Amino acid sequence: MGNIIETKILSKSFHDPVEFQALKNINVSIKQGEFASIVGSSGSGKSTLLYVLSTLDTDYTGHIFFDGDDLSLKSKNDLAAIRNEKIGFVFQFHYLLTEFTVLENVCLPALKRAKYSEAEIRERAYQKLELLGLADQALKKANKLSGGQQQRVAIARALINEPKIIFGDEPTGNLDSKNSQNVFEIFKELKEKFNQSIVVVTHDQHFAERTDRIITLSDGEVISQ
Amino acid sequence: MFKKSPVIKIALTHLLAKKRQTIVAMLGVTFGIAIFIFQAGLMSGFQAYFIDETVNTTANIRIYNEAEKNRKSILAKLYADENKWVVVQNQKPKDELTKIKNGYQIIAALEKDPRVLGVSPFLGSQAIFKVGIAQIAGRVSGVDIIKENVLFDVSKNMRQGDITKLQTIPNGIILGDGLAELLGAKMNDNISITSPLGVTLEMKIVGINHSGLTEVDKSRAYINIRNAQKLLKVDGSYITDINIKLKDFNQAEALAKFYHQKFGFKTVDWKEANASVFSVFKIQNMVTYLIIVSILIVSGFGIFNILMMIIYEKMPDIAILKAIGYKDSDIKKIFLAESLIIGMLGGLLGLVIGFVLQKIVGSIKMDIKGFVSMEYLRFNSSIGFYIFAYFFGLLATTIAGYIPARKAAKMDAIDIIRSK
Numbered sequence: 028m029g030n031i032i033e034t035k036i037l038s039k040s041f042h043d044p045v046e047f048q049a050l051k052n053i054n055v056s057i058k059q060g061e062f063a064s065i066v067g068s069s070g071s072g073k074s075t076l077l078y079v080l081s082t083l084d085t086d087y088t089g090h091i092f093f094d095g096d097d098l099s100l101k102s103k104n105d106l107a108a109i110r111n112e113k114i115g116f117v118f119q120f121h122y123l124l125t126e127f128t129v130l131e132n133v134c135l136p137a138l139k140r141a142k143y144s145e146a147e148i149r150e151r152a153y154q155k156l157e158l159l160g161l162a163d164q165a166l167k168k169a170n171k172l173s174g175g176q177q178q179r180v181a182i183a184r185a186l187i188n189e190p191k192i193i194f195g196d197e198p199t200g201n202l203d204s205k206n207s208q209n210v211f212e213i214f215k216e217l218k219e220k221f222n223q224s225i226v227v228v229t230h231d232q233h234f235a236e237r238t239d240r241i242i243t244l245s246d247g248e249v250i251s252q
Numbered sequence: 253m254f255k256k257s258p259v260i261k262i263a264l265t266h267l268l269a270k271k272r273q274t275i276v277a278m279l280g281v282t283f284g285i286a287i288f289i290f291q292a293g294l295m296s297g298f299q300a301y302f303i304d305e306t307v308n309t310t311a312n313i314r315i316y317n318e319a320e321k322n323r324k325s326i327l328a329k330l331y332a333d334e335n336k337w338v339v340v341q342n343q344k345p346k347d348e349l350t351k352i353k354n355g356y357q358i359i360a361a362l363e364k365d366p367r368v369l370g371v372s373p374f375l376g377s378q379a380i381f382k383v384g385i386a387q388i389a390g391r392v393s394g395v396d397i398i399k400e401n402v403l404f405d406v407s408k409n410m411r412q413g414d415i416t417k418l419q420t421i422p423n424g425i426i427l428g429d430g431l432a433e434l435l436g437a438k439m440n441d442n443i444s445i446t447s448p449l450g451v452t453l454e455m456k457i458v459g460i461n462h463s464g465l466t467e468v469d470k471s472r473a474y475i476n477i478r479n480a481q482k483l484l485k486v487d488g489s490y491i492t493d494i495n496i497k498l499k500d501f502n503q504a505e506a507l508a509k510f511y512h513q514k515f516g517f518k519t520v521d522w523k524e525a526n527a528s529v530f531s532v533f534k535i536q537n538m539v540t541y542l543i544i545v546s547i548l549i550v551s552g553f554g555i556f557n558i559l560m561m562i563i564y565e566k567m568p569d570i571a572i573l574k575a576i577g578y579k580d581s582d583i584k585k586i587f588l589a590e591s592l593i594i595g596m597l598g599g600l601l602g603l604v605i606g607f608v609l610q611k612i613v614g615s616i617k618m619d620i621k622g623f624v625s626m627e628y629l630r631f632n633s634s635i636g637f638y639i640f641a642y643f644f645g646l647l648a649t650t651i652a653g654y655i656p657a658r659k660a661a662k663m664d665a666i667d668i669i670r671s672k
Contacts, residue, residue, distance in 0.1 A: 074670075083574075103579075103580065104579050104580075107577050111576060111577020111578075112577070116572075116575045118572075122571065122575075124265070124572075126265040126268075127261075127265065131258070131261075134258075138258050139577050184576070196669070
């Protein structure tokens with residue numbers, strides 16, 4: 028199995044308000060089809076690592092190879108295209124556009140990609156919602172759903188372009204244990220059924236323990252992986 | 253491609269979520285454009301009317317002879333050497349005739365010119381009009397009324413009487429309506445006119461005329477050119493002016509120069525004769541354009557304001573759109589679309605309101621008597637104003653929207669997500 032992500036001596040510093048090295052010489056790799064979690068105490072740099080790996084943060088030194096490409100050589104627009112086609116995001120908060128319907132929210136990344144016709148995109152969005160048990164909610168406004176449902180819509184949105192990897196930033200941080208369990212099962216199913224790579228930052232020890240692999244960060248350094 | 257893009261839909265949702273502010277921002281644009289349409293239509297309608305009237309009452313070209321006022325003294329001519337100093341005090345102007353020599357031959361020559369529509373001889377004089385004890389100083393215009401009619405459409409402006417009477421009745425006179433009112437004179441009344449040379453003629457009013465230019469109507473009377481020659485004690489070939497109407501009045505400036513060279517007399521075209529009026533028009537137009545610019549700047553601030561509010565409120569939307577692969581330029585498009593929607597809808601409404609305002613005000617009877625007299629305000633509803641106002645409105649809203657749009661595009665998704 029090939030690596031979807033590989034970092035070489037990845038470092039990152041914040042300069043404001045004081046000089047602070049958030050990531051120190053990180054060398055990690057994530058395989059295709061791997062379900063990994065990144066853990067560490069708050070301030071250990073785990074979220075920072077996720078943002079850097081997921082191309083959102085470009086202010087780093089060293090190299091990140093994503094699907095074979097060196098990300099440090101890519102322009103902002105190239106990175107946007109990579110995120111659109113190959114990366115899915117699930118954040119702690121759902122970040123749905125509240126005035127849009129569930130279906131429209133799920134369609135957003137695919138409409139940007141414009142690989143399929145609008146009718147096909149809707150069809151695909153329905154399939155993803157079905158997978159997550161939300162097909163009957165498709166035409167409701169996003170803000171009419173419960174927290175757990177909204178997070179599942181966010182996952183459906185992350186899946187619409189069939190990305191190579193899904194990044195989760197505390198995806199269960201705002202959910203009760205039942206819904207957290209639900210989200211975990213979905214991720215697991217995605218990995219098993221679709222060979223999807225999944226990287227999740229979490230401080231939920233119970234969640235992390237059940238993933239394939241735990242990457243532990245402390246003070247910006249990987250102490251176990 | 254454009255239809256698939258959710259940019260417009262996102263923009264519309266943002267605006268609908270802030271209906272009241274959106275409407276206020278829109279009304280700013282509406283107001284600016286409506287006022288401009290109204291104001292520009294009014295100004296240019298008035299100016300067109302005034303130009304019409306002056307073209308109708310000013311000759312396209314006037315040929316006249318001017319007495320030399322600053323004549324060099326004979327001594328100065330004799331001792332032209334610069335090192336000599338000649339002083340002649342209290343030198344009076346020579347009693348020169350302002351007569352156009354061979355006037356009627358020049359008229360005959362002009363009438364053969366294919367560019368000329370009509371030529372009319374003119375002999376004017378100051379005169380005192382007297383009816384009973386009422387006395388008013390004014391001017392008499394000695395004309396050949398049939399030829400004058402070709403130039404100035406005198407018959408169209410006749411309130412009473414008939415211009416041909418001026419030819420058939422030897423002592424006929426046509427008064428301006430303002431003058432007749434001041435004298436208390438009516439049709440067929442007798443009136444005496446006295447020239448500066450002391451000649452008095454008893455005339456009979458055969459017509460009342462209304463040119464539309466208030467000052468002219470208050471002071472002018474038409475008489476036959478023969479009677480004017482009698483008033484000035486001159487012979488039957490004596491005329492001071494030749495007025496010309498051209499087929500195309502835009503050629504006036506060029507032809508005025510040409511006739512000056514050809515006949516050797518002074519010439520003045522209608523634009524030059526009314527130069528002061530045209531400079532007033534220029535200032536009026538400048539003010540009109542300043543008004544639309546300032547109103548649109550103000551409404552631009554309104555648009556800027558509402559967009560900034562939306563952007564701060566919708567920061568999470570911006571963050572997620574960027575995360576799922578929308579480019580900075582897509583984000584910029586969303587907010588530019590919002591300001592354009594405000595500008596387009598507000599602008600269209602402004603055009604309609606401006607149009608309706610013109611129609612309403614244009615249908616109210618005003619009876620204006622000032623510089624010119626007219627019953628209704630006249631508007632120029634030329635499509636050019638509408639196009640200009642609309643595109644200028646769009647330009648202003650685009651500029652106002654561009655700054656917030658660029659700010660939104662530059663926002664960092666990570667900063668927004670971290671701060672949650």
